[in-house]
Amino acid sequence: MFGRRTEYVERFHIEKMFFGPGPRPDLTSARPRFFFLKYFPSLKNPQFVSAGEASHMRETDRIIGLSFNGVNRAYPLWIMDNYHSCNDVIDGVPVIVNHCEKCGSGAAFIARHEGRRLTFENPGIYNAGLTLRDDQTGSFWNHFEGVALYGPLRGTVLEPVPCYQCTWGEWVALHPETEVLIYPDNPLHRDGRHGHGAAEDLGSRGLGTGLGPFFVRTLSVPLDTRIAEHIAVLGVNIAAGVKAYPMEDVQRHGGVVNDQLGEVPIVVFLRAPNSHMMAAYWRDVDGRVLQFDRLGSHFVDEQTHSLWTIEGRAVDGPLKGKVLTPVNFTFLKWHAWALYHPETELFRSDCREARGVELESFRPVFQRLHRAGYAFQVVNEIARILLPHQAERGIVIRLQGHRMNLYRFETRGAARDYERLERHALRGGRYVLASDPEEQFADIYQNEPLPDDQIAWSPLLEDAAFRRAIASLDDEVHGPVDVGLIDALEKLKRAGYRVGALARLPLDSLPVGALRGIAATIESDPFLIYKFQDALLAERFLQEKGHSVRIGRFVFRSDPRDQYEYPQFGTGSRPEDEVSWSSLLADERFLGALQSLEDEASLDRTVVKE
Secondary structure, eight states: OOOOOOOOGGGGGGGGGGGOOOOOOOTSSSSOOOHHHHOOOOOOOOOOOEGGGGGTTTTTTTEEEEEEEEEEEEEEEHHHHHTSSSEETTTTTEEEEEOOTTTOOEEEEOEETTEEEOOEEEEEEEEEEEEEEEETTEEEETTOOOOOSSSSSTBBBOOOOOOEEEEEEHHHHHHHTOOEOOOOOOOTTTOOOSSSTTTTTTSTTTTOOOOOOOHHTSSOOOOSSSOTTTTEEEEETTTTTTEEHHHHHHHHHHHHEEEEEEEEEEEEEEESSTTTOOEEEEOOOOEEEEEEEEEEEEETTTOOOOOOOOOOOOESSSTTTOOOEEOSSEEHHHHHHHHHOTOOOOOOOOOOSSSSSSOOGHHHHHHHHHHHHHOEEEEEEGGGGGGGGTEEEEEEEEETTTTEEEEEEEEHHHHHHHHHHTTTTTEOOOOOOOOOOSSBSSSSSSSSSSGGGGGGGGGGGGGHHHHHHHGGHHHGGEEEOOOOHHHHHHHHHHHHEEEEEEEOOOOOOOGTEEEEEEEEEEEOOOOOOEEEHHHHHHHHHHHHSSSSSEEEEEEEEEOOGGEEEEETEEEEEEEGGOOOOOGGGGGGHHHHHGGGGGGGHHIIIIIOOO
């Protein structure tokens, strides 16, 4: 209805594509050999289970959700990471669902051209993002807009199927009858939450950011630096204009942007302050242009006061039953959008402070800051998918002019783990303030971190009066402190073991039942260390995955680089008897040093108290 701008087809350079290690494939061959087709084969016979049977899912897992012809389906990104595209059939209609973990993208299209079904594979990378190739004609396609870039179908545009990125918990709340993709049995990828894509995150500085050298070599135009490459945006592409709406700007704007591209009035929705579920629609209904505002997790139009969902359906009021027409939108990282659309407009909110953010749960911190005379401004809520493990909520504030993240954790143990993993953070009770300056990298691709002494960390973290004000929050917390992952590693250090390379893990990489997890080296051996909800869940994980040791609720999992044929891509699981699993798993002294973790109450007294 609204068309789509495809000028980038004219700028496509096949020589810029990265096809993986080894020689470039012969594209003139009837059957060119592609590295990615072997190690990242698309899904061509996807299997689904109902929400009630989805024991493989965590509430916080990111998914691509779509409702099509009366069928609701969810495609978990931790599964899609290893396959990138899913050739599905929904109610007899072929649909292709695509995801690129480096782009943070998700898109779906009717996979049909002139009555013939198209099936897709993933041959390589262009403009730092996934490129598709159809099996029927060998044409190459942009994965998030469904446009053929090269080959017999060059210039062809597939019909989009509106889809949404959100958490599994959000999608089930909206569609309790949904089906969800299950992880297929694949010897090249034995564990979907580990390996390829597991280190990627969306819009979080320092986790999953950075365009590595082989991504940079695929860029067809210079990187647009108006905002950082990892920032999540909703891109809108219609014939009347192309525009990107950063998630954090839409959130600060109150979750709704009533806008106009050329002559087309549109509206951009963000479901809730802590959500990343976004969509864009034509806001003309029966010849009347509506003006929207957000109301809780719904939206209301000013003209009729009808209530609308994030999926554009009126569920109450005079317009009940009406459906907004979606425009061509896609949710992804800024670099992926801007590299294909260097001419894009960029929405920036003129609101200095966030609208519609509930602040009551942060009252104890704000009271102390106010009494101590520290000026602050609330900039944004932090989306749930960007929160540290076991953080209930998070907001971005400007404190004395410095950007800082303020988190409220479920327990003091979780707060302590986070504080001790961050070099520039301060904890009080269950709250942590972490300095987060805008400039932390030496290059625009965010591959090279600046030296620590060249980053403008907030000096407040070293201010004695400020530290006393935050530390006093401990006085309001009562009850036992749950033992932290860092406490366990401290136990090993005191036993004489070398411990280093600490890093927290993205949420999607946590196994079901794990509360939090970190990566670390012990005696130079890489480990993943998890703390589970209970010992039973920890034991279940141990039995399923192996090459681990369980002590109470803690699991230490050996994580050697040579478990994959291509460690740089985290792909190609090698036979287990050829992998150099850590010998510490059978070391009696090592196991003895961990035994006290069985008795967490005892460890509380000997390790945790400060």
